[in-house]
Amino acid sequence: MGGRGRSRTQRKHFRQNRENVWKRSKSNDHDDSTTIATPSDDANNKVTTTNANNPSWEPFATQNPIFDEYYKGQEIVSPEEWDTFIQCLRTPLPAAFRINSSSQFYVDVRLQLENDFMKSLQAEDTDGNEVEPIKPLPWYPENLAWQSNFSRNQLRKNQTLARFHEFLKLENEIGNITRQEAVSMVPPLFLDVRPEHFVLDMCAAPGSKTFQLLEMIYKLTEPGILPSGMVIANDLDVQRCNLLIHQTKRMCTANLIVTNHEAQHFPSCHLRNHSREIENTKELHISQLQFDRVLCDVPCSGDGTLRKAPDIWRKWNSGMGNGLHGLQVQIAMRGLALLKVGGRMIYSTCSINPVENEAVVAERVTVNFCGIVCILFLTCFYVFMDAKYLIPPKLLRRCGGAIELLDVSTELPQLICRPGLKKWKVRDKGQWWASYKDVPKYRRSVVTSGMFPSGKSYEETSEHDHGIETGQLSENSDGNSANRPQVVDDSVAPLNDLEAEVSDLPLDHCMRIVPHDQNSGAFFIAVFHKLSSLPPLAATEKKPEKKTEDSSNSQPQKLVTEVKEDSNGNDINLNVEREVQISEATPDGDVLDDGMGEAPMETDQNKTTEENEKEETQPSSDxxxxxxxxxxxxxxxxxxxxxxxxxxxxxxxxxxxxxxxxxxxxxxxxxxxxxxxxxxxxxxxxxxxxxxxxxxxxxxxxxxxxxxxxxxxxxxxxxxxxxxxxxxSTAPCIFRISSEGLPLILPHITKQILYASAIDFKHLLQYKSIKFADFVNPDFGEKASKLMLGCCVVVLSREDRVLSDSTQEDAAPIAIGCWRGRTNVNVMVTALDCQELLGRVSMLVATEDNPSIPQVGKEEMANGSEIKEDSTTVAPATLD
Ligand SMILES: C[S@@+](CC[C@H](N)C(=O)[O-])C[C@H]1O[C@@H](n2cnc3c(N)ncnc32)[C@H](O)[C@@H]1O
Incomplete structure (x- = not known):
């Protein structure tokens, strides 16, 4: 499982994916700057940084007065810390990566990092720089996550660093490691996933966390045995979904479904209305989709990723977070509906903004699911209707108690997290609002009560002071009319001296990671536990949200068959085909405007799944x-x-x-x-x-x-x-075993298997095609000739494997798919995988007892630059 069998298309996708790729080094220094973050290059602490996505190589501005004003106003850090915080945000992020624990060689990769690279680099003088070039992230279990932090200068001067860099690129391509921002690795660690769990990853692309979730599902499973759990990874965006598919292919898993839905409408496939079918299907084990674990890593403004994506500095404004709040609540509430009683759900964002974080959590904790649905309902119609005709939110709070917010901060003691905020304000069009009652009527479709710490509606907060309603003008501290429609320039508004509301909810159970605490990105995490079924939803007709004046850039979408469900995910109305116009205040995406537009629900992908998967070892023909x-x-x-x-x-x-x-x-x-x-x-x-x-x-x-x-x-x-x-086509069986499937099926097949000595195994990897008579061990050639024409599996003989401390007795066999032709045995593994396997096998078997085997291991492993990316095809069209 893991680490093998990727197509050329897939590798191309990896390279294109900013989040997950170790780009091949180019002679161009600029390109290198994206390869590994280089904080020490920013020697003068200039407020600019370079980025390969910037075609003109113009440095990005790394400041934005509106950003500063907003977050100072939110007291996101103490005034004394502000300078450290903002300086840290302006420096590039150290690169981080994870070892894929599902990879066959993960223990060896970890040992190489610990014993070879880390020690060698510590022993060397790295240019007198105090920055540790590589180190394991202390809070990540089993030394499986690492951070590297060195400059281009150091890379040029230091041979070990250059070797390390090549090692990273190769291992990433092979699939043994995955590049991932350190803080992005955190949410799955708090989800407590076990192999039997059904897990839903609601907004999953490009799939870094899905990969972690799958690793957790597979943890402790024996080779050839599948866990009883599974992961559904969903994303709205078709293109990003494709990235996710390619990313997770490296897991070689049979326990994953990738879906393409709006998370807020994710179906539950409830069979209540299909009792006839259930009767006919005695063996059906589930009658509804419900999950033990839900990861809700929602689209957000992404300002926690400023160090990695400095283009956000330019785009940032406070409307981004406000515009996403509603969608974030909807997605989270759908997640809670699909969660089993007793299950755990994580809500996370890579945003610093309390409106996208604590406010979303508060909305759910305060009123729970039923309440949120109703609040959304109220929100949609508030602008049209007088509040007195609506259900008072006080009643809705009685629905509370089904969900609790867990304090899990001690579960990863080495991770520095801060408690969630209990007070914040809302800023809209350059105005600060401390309470919903202050929000003028014409902005109440955009600034909703749920964005405030108390979550109180207009009725509750205004104490029937309907000055605004009756047309009396109130003035803010600047003497401006607060309710008169006016366009306020975000950049010139003064910071109002308002006393923010304080939430009485345990929002301090949430976790905020701020960049300067451990030289990372910023992240927000909240962990929910479902205590009981959510109250049944009143027969509320879900209506499209009113298009707000801020929604100019939203795209109307065609949604086919909106499945109505109650608060516990039960279908109310199935198979109703209708069109709904959905508008959202801002486009989604983890980082806004990341060049990947939102895809319509109905897409003609124009290609079949089969066509999309480019042939790995043979040209497409049929x-x-x-x-x-x-x-x-x-x-x-x-x-x-x-x-x-x-x-x-x-x-x-x-x-x-x-x-x-x-x-x-x-x-x-x-x-x-x-x-x-x-x-x-x-x-x-x-x-x-x-x-x-x-x-x-x-x-x-x-x-x-x-x-x-x-x-x-x-x-x-x-x-x-x-x-x-x-x-x-003349072989008795025209279906060959794919390299992805081989690890799973190998323990369960009894024919077409050959056991090769180390020397013959290595020769196969080196020469790709060997005549029966030419094997060092004549017995092997003879056995090969006796197999049936067609696919066969060559396994490295156990006797020839030197089991070091790192390789357990029960380590999975090392095997490759081959083709037994009329006169030859041909290897059917990509050139890159052959190269990597050759290096690994050389390290495992090249000993004094075996002097005939050349010592190619370490050099081959590290010298990725010698590997030609395009040399994928190893199985010749004519097999002999
Ligand atoms: C923060 S990113 C997710 C990152 C991902 N969890 C990972 O670790 O690789 C948010 C994702 O949400 C997707 N998205 C945006 N709106 C969505 C919606 N309504 N339903 C489902 N996914 C959505 C975006 O396409 C984007 O891929």
Whole structure:
């Protein structure tokens, strides 16, 4: 599992993804500046920084007076700390990365970091610089997360650093490490995920946290055994979803479904209205989607990532947070509805703004789900209706008690977190508002009561002082009319001396990470525990939010089949096809305007899942012959009601499945039949067969019965691929085992396996194709010649593996997929993976007892620059 089998397309996506890529070094220094953050280059503490995304190489301005005014006003840090805080925000972020604990070689990678790089760098004089070049993040378990912090200058002068840099790039490409901002690694650590959990990651792209969640699900599972839990990773944005799919492919997991929904409308596939189907389906294990754990890492203004994305300095204004508050509440409340009683949910943002953080939490804690729905309802119509006709929020607070806010700050004692704020103000159009009662009527569609610490509605706070309503003008401290519609320039408004409301909720249980505490980005985390079912929702018709005057940049979206559900995620009304116009005050995205626009719900992705997955070891051939292509154009695929998405079909071609089982000698004990799916309706031209875990199978079956409510972008582990070469099609079994699927199926197959000595295994990796007669061990060649024509698996013989302290006795076998041709054995692994495996195997077996094996290990591992990125194809079209 993990670390193998990535396509060229996938690697390209990695490189394009700012969050997750270690870019290959170029001779250009500017490019290097994005490769590794270089705080010490900012020697003069100038308020500028360079960025490769800036085409003119103009430095970014790293200051914004409105930002300063806003956060000073919010007292985000004490006045004494302000200078340290703001200076820290202006320096680039140290690079951080995680070792993928699902990778076969993760222990070796960690040892290399601890024993080789860290010690060597400590021993060397790194240019007299006091910055520690690499160190494990003290709060991350098992030394699996690291931070590196050195300058281009140091990199140029220090050979160990240069070697380390190459090592990072290679390991990232291979999938053994993932680049991820340090603070972004925190939320999953508080989620307490166990292997049996059903986990929902509501806003998951590009997938850094999904990857962590999957690692947690897989923790402690034996090779070849799947955990009983699963992860559903959802994101609204199709392009970002694709990044997520490529990112998580490195996990080689059968326990993941990637979906493409608005999180606030995520379906629960409840079968209450389908009792007939339930009766017919005796084996259905679940009748509704409910989750043990929910991660709600919502879209936010992203100002906590200023050190990584300095372009935000220029764009930042206080309207960003205000505009996102409503959406954040909706997503979080949907998460709570889908959470099982007893479950845990995390709400997190990479924003510093209390309106996006504590205010969202307060809204939920105060009134819980039922209350929020009603508050949203009130908010939508406040502008139209007199408050006296609406349900008083005092009543709504009685719904409280179903959710508690946990204090988990002691769970990671080494992580420096500050308690959440209990008081803040709201700023809108250059005005500060301390209480909702002060907000003029014409702004109450934008500034809602839930944004304030008390969460009190107009009725509650105004004490019937309806001056504004009756047209009396009130004046703010500057003598301006507070309720007269006026355009106030955000940059010139004075900081009002208002006394902020103080929340009486335990918002100090929330955790704020500020940059200067541990040289990191900023983050906000709140942990919820669901104590009991949420009160049933009154028959409230959810209506589209009124388009506010701030929503000029929102896109109307077509939402098909909005499934109405009550507060516990039960469907109220299924299969109602209608169109709703949704408008949001600001576009979403983790960092606003990140160049990835919001995708409409119905997208014609124009490509099938199969087409999207570029062939790894053979040219694409059979798509053209498939039924999907009509008169040169692809017919639009349909997944239930979702247009433009490939269907998910259980693969039940009895003859083919039996042939595969027979050819590889798949053990009866392995749950095989019923676990295979394809994304192609034309069974004669299926190119790939995917394997799904029990848990994913259950969800897919439920989804089918519930009318395909889930819009599934990706599911299953690619287990078999059709071998479409001439020779391949004459083999007894035309489906070869894919490199992703090999670790899972290997313990369960009994045929087509060869055990190679270290020298023959290495020769295979080096030469890729070897004639039977040319193996060092003639016995191996003979055994190979006796296998059936077609796919086979070559396993490094255990006797030839030197098990060091780091490699446990029960370590997973090292194996590669090959093709037994008429005269040769051919390796079917990408060139990059061959190179990396060669290095690892060399380290494992190159000993004094084995002097014939060249000592290529360490150099090959570190010398990533010698590896040609494009040399992916190793299995020749003609296999012999
Ligand atoms: C902060 S990012 C998530 C980062 C991600 N959790 C990770 O660790 O890699 C927020 C994500 O929310 C997505 N998003 C925005 N609006 C959404 C919505 N209404 N429903 C679901 N996802 C949404 C964006 O496309 C973006 O990928």
């Amino acid at each position: 798509v053209k012959n498939g039924a999907n292509v009509v008169a040169g154009k692809r017919k639009l695929q349909m997944q239930g009601r979702w247009r433009g998405v490939d269907p998910v079909i259980f693969y039940k071609e009895e003859a083919v499945v039996n042939r595969i089982m027979e050819f590889y000698g798949i053990k009866e004990s392995f749950p095989f039949k019923g676990h295979l799916i394809t994304r192609n309706e034309d069974m004669n031209h299926v190119k790939r067969i995917y394997y799904v875990s029990n848990s994913v199978k259950d969800v897919l079956e439920l989804n089918l019965l519930a009318g395909q409510q889930l819009k599934i972008a990706s599911v299953g582990l690619k287990m078999f691929e059709r071998q479409s070469s001439k020779e391949g």
